[in-house]
Amino acid sequence: MAAEGVVHGPRPYRAMTAQDRRDRSEQTEGEPVLDFSVGRANENSTPYIDYHSVDVLLSLQHPRTEEPAELTFYITGQIQELLFKLLFTEVNRVRDLLFDDRIDDALWYLHRIERIQRVLTVSWEPVSTLTPTEFAAFRDELGAASGFQSYMYRQLEFSLGNKERRMADAYRAVPWLHEQVTRVLQAPSLYDAVLSLLHRRGLIPKECVPVDHAEPYVPNPLVEEAWGVLYRSRAESPGLHALAEALSELNYQYSRWRSTHLLTVERIMGYKPGTGGTLGVEWLRRVAEHRFFPELWSVRTEL
Known part of the structure; x- marks a missing residue:
């Protein structure tokens, strides 16, 4: 009411x-x-x-059943949507700062992003207390609703560089939303800004910087080599080295959120299919293996 x-x-x-x-x-x-x-x-x-x-x-808050646990699930979902919005805003702020070569300012906001991500991950804790029977008592009322449909989450993924056009096209039935999500798909991502910065610093050739920002990013061995140089000569470019680690921390915290999501779902519903048409836990397990900024992870094997 x-x-x-x-x-x-x-x-x-x-x-x-x-x-x-x-x-x-x-x-x-x-x-x-x-x-x-x-x-x-x-x-x-x-x-x-x-x-x-x-x-x-x-x-x-408009729960649809008399099951007390539904309010826990409902409010936690709303909290996460607000945190997605906050992260999306801050990630784009960092992107713009990097395009302006303001690395120190970008590092400060990346520090804030890391704290927000920690809150996002721990927000699964209330939901993890739901028993299978409590969740089953209201799950049917979700209908086809799924977190997979979250447009703030999708825009956050796009802003971090995980681009895929079909994920934007899924919103075609809602014209204003499709337009909004598509704008983010076509805009430069955080990693696009990072690669542009590395190019301006003479660490990678221009060909390594994406031109079509809507296309999925393809890892490049020259970018991996540049990160390797930065790690091996930390004292020569401390700002860029700190940026590499801050980005790695961002990805680490994001992966913790995905993994906690996986474990929470497995705990409260087992291996049932998801409401959005996926295999549930198996789908989440594949998603949890994704990494943003891929060369920052692959370079660790070479160092």
Whole structure:
């Protein structure tokens, strides 16, 4: 049920300066303001509700059964969608910084991405407590709904370089969504920006930098050789060496999320087929073996 007085879209607000906050703290002698109407711009809300759109957020849960465990599954899925959005935003920020040769700034945001990924992985913990009978009590109500259909997840994969046109074409039935996902498919990925940077630094020839960003990336031995040079001469290019390890950490954390997904699904439903038409656990096992930035992994065998 929607909350009373829910406001959708942009919210009115009243900004506060540092001086405003100091004045308020002096007036209350450091105690919290218990009149929540103070500073609000909406008579049906509070400043906190308005800032986070809490009333909207808490009105978006609509379980379809009386099974208590369904809410755990439902909210965890929504949390992961929000984290996909956050990761997608930050990955594109890093991409743009690398195109601008701002490696130090990119490394800072890659550090933040790693922390977000850790939260994403641990978000499986509540779902992992579901017993097979609890999950079975509401699974039929999912119908054909599957996480495989998540467009934020798909855009995140594309932004990291895992491009495949048919995955975008799957959204053709929803024109606005197909257009949005296709734009991301055709845009440069994070790895495209990395390869462009390596080219500008004279480490790989221009031919190694993808031109058609919508095509799946094909590993190149010259790129692997360039990463090998960077690892063997760390002191000469510390920024690029740090970038290589930050990208490896990003992939490592992403693979941890995929592997935890696999184990969680296996624990709560065994080897049943997935709702999206896949073989379930077997499909997830194959997906978990995928690696972004492939030469960064293959070069480790040669070092």
